[in-house]
Amino acid sequence: xxxxxxxxFVFLEILSLILVFRxxxxxxxxxxxxxxxxxxxxxxxxxxxTHFFSLQRDNDRLADxxxxxxxxxPGAFQMSPNYIRLVKDSLTGQQYAYHSARVINNSVNKSxxxxxxxxxxxxxxxxxxxxxxPDGIVGVVRRVSPHFTSVISLLNSxxxxxxxxxxxxxxxxxxxxxxxxxxxNLSEIPLHATVKPGDLIVTSxxxxxxxxxxxxxxxxxxxxxxxxxFFRIRVKLAVDFKRLSYVEVVDNTYRGEQLQLEKQNEND
Amino acid sequence: MIxxxxxxxxSFILFLLIQVLVVNQIHLGWVVNPYVYIAxxxxxxxxxxxxxxxxxxxxxxxxxxAFSNTPGMHAAASLLIAFLRPSLHRVMIPHDTFQPGTQPDxxxxxxxxxxxxxxxxxxxxxxxxxLLEALSVEHMGVVVLKAFASMFVxxxxxxxxxxxxxxxxxxx
Numbered sequence: 001x002x003x004x005x006x007x008x009f010v011f012l013e014i015l016s017l018i019l020v021f022r023x024x025x026x027x028x029x030x031x032x033x034x035x036x037x038x039x040x041x042x043x044x045x046x047x048x049x050t051h052f053f054s055l056q057r058d059n060d061r062l063a064d065x066x067x068x069x070x071x072x073x074p075g076a077f078q079m080s081p082n083y084i085r086l087v088k089d090s091l092t093g094q095q096y097a098y099h100s101a102r103v104i105n106n107s108v109n110k111s112x113x114x115x116x117x118x119x120x121x122x123x124x125x126x127x128x129x130x131x132x133x134p135d136g137i138v139g140v141v142r143r144v145s146p147h148f149t150s151v152i153s154l155l156n157s158x159x160x161x162x163x164x165x166x167x168x169x170x171x172x173x174x175x176x177x178x179x180x181x182x183x184x185n186l187s188e189i190p191l192h193a194t195v196k197p198g199d200l201i202v203t204s205x206x207x208x209x210x211x212x213x214x215x216x217x218x219x220x221x222x223x224x225x226x227x228x229x230f231f232r233i234r235v236k237l238a239v240d241f242k243r244l245s246y247v248e249v250v251d252n253t254y255r256g257e258q259l260q261l262e263k264q265n266e267n268d
Numbered sequence: 269m270i271x272x273x274x275x276x277x278x279s280f281i282l283f284l285l286i287q288v289l290v291v292n293q294i295h296l297g298w299v300v301n302p303y304v305y306i307a308x309x310x311x312x313x314x315x316x317x318x319x320x321x322x323x324x325x326x327x328x329x330x331x332x333x334a335f336s337n338t339p340g341m342h343a344a345a346s347l348l349i350a351f352l353r354p355s356l357h358r359v360m361i362p363h364d365t366f367q368p369g370t371q372p373d374x375x376x377x378x379x380x381x382x383x384x385x386x387x388x389x390x391x392x393x394x395x396x397x398x399l400l401e402a403l404s405v406e407h408m409g410v411v412v413l414k415a416f417a418s419m420f421v422x423x424x425x426x427x428x429x430x431x432x433x434x435x436x437x438x439x440x
Contacts, residue, residue, distance in 0.1 A: 005318030009351040012326045016347060019333075019340025020400060039288075039335050046289055107336075109298045111401050114337045150337070179298055179410070242295060 040148035047104040108181040117149040136215035136238035186233040283308040288335035302421040315368025325350030345397035
């Protein structure tokens with residue numbers, strides 16, 4: 001009898017480990033994901049309750065954002081060239097489509113953090129699109145079910161994002177080290193670049209997911225290790241991940257075209 | 269018999285909900301991630317067949333995984349403590365008081381025994397879980413720190429839950 005229990009233990013343990021190690025950010029079992037139907041519905045229910053307590057703060061933020069948007073109306077004043085340009089219009093149409101969504105589940109203290117949004121494929125949200133909020137970038141859409149969206153947060157060591165120094169234009173990769181939810185690291189900035197604390201880090205726009213120039217954060221610490229050819233830069237995030245409640249999903253409608261073109265280079 | 273099944277099914281749902289809706293939502297900094305749901309596995313009656321322990325723990329682990337985006341990690345750690353539980357009981361419970369069917373809780377064996385029991389099981393579970401979580405991140409110091417810090421909070425929370433249930437049995 002003891003023997004059989006041992007066999008069952010080994011069998012189930014292997015099953016669990018397969019689940020753990022078969023993990024891949026983009027193809028994951030539908031069963032275990034917070035965008036699945038049951039957990040999504042449950043989180044939405046509890047969020048309806050807890051949402052009430054953050055109403056005041058959310059209203060303030062929405063009011064701020066309204067003011068910001070009004071200030072950007074064409075008639076408001078002459079556009080300064082320093083403005084972060086979110087939408088690139090051309091004769092052929094809009095490159096970036098925006099959907100607003102509410103965060104119904106969020107974590108910041110795990111090694112791999114995810115968010116769940118209350119909109120899904122029915123609302124036109126697609127995989128591999130950017131998630132931002134008024135303060136800066138939040139993450140990338142990973143899975144979409146009809147009514148919910150699971151987002152891989154910037155606070156997830158599996159996500160790497162291309163960022164650049166706004167002043168000099170040098171670009172590197174931004175990733176989280178799995179510890180403090182207020183900071184991320186910017187690597188691959190060469191030593192000949194000029195970096196000082198307080199410099200703004202924005203998205204580079206090279207990944208075809210994020211539009212160019214969305215704030216990521218500001219330089220907090222710069223270190224130049226001896227014998228290495230890159231800076232070690234600690235970045236203070238622009239977004240307070242503990243207080244996310246409304247976000248925008250940005251869909252680059254030309255992403256497919258760009259990727260297809262770039263893919264042809266691989267065959268050269 | 270049926271009453272017991274209903275009681276433990278209820279406790280299963282209760283601990284799952286406490287874990288995902290309350291404990292997972294409390295942010296105590298990145299080091300402390302308490303996992304209270306394992307109390308369900310610890311509190312199943314003494315002498316529960318091994319296969320039933322394993323199946324219950326697996327279901328509980330997968331349930332928590334489904335809500336935390338950690339496929340298989342909680343399931344693997346829970347299976348480990350479910351497997352070790354009968355051996356630990358044989359070591360920790362004196363033969364003359366070993367009565368199948370009783371719950372291994374404060375009411376049966378006293379507070380000191382229960383704390384010892386919870387600390388050992390939580391330590392095994394948390395170490396396994398955080399090791400598994402970190403395999404792909406390479407932060408060994410962080411694993412030990414997280415396991416110990418979270419263990420203290422988990423044990424405190426499980427004791428707190430026990431205090432409530434002990435109070436209600438006395439009143440009954």
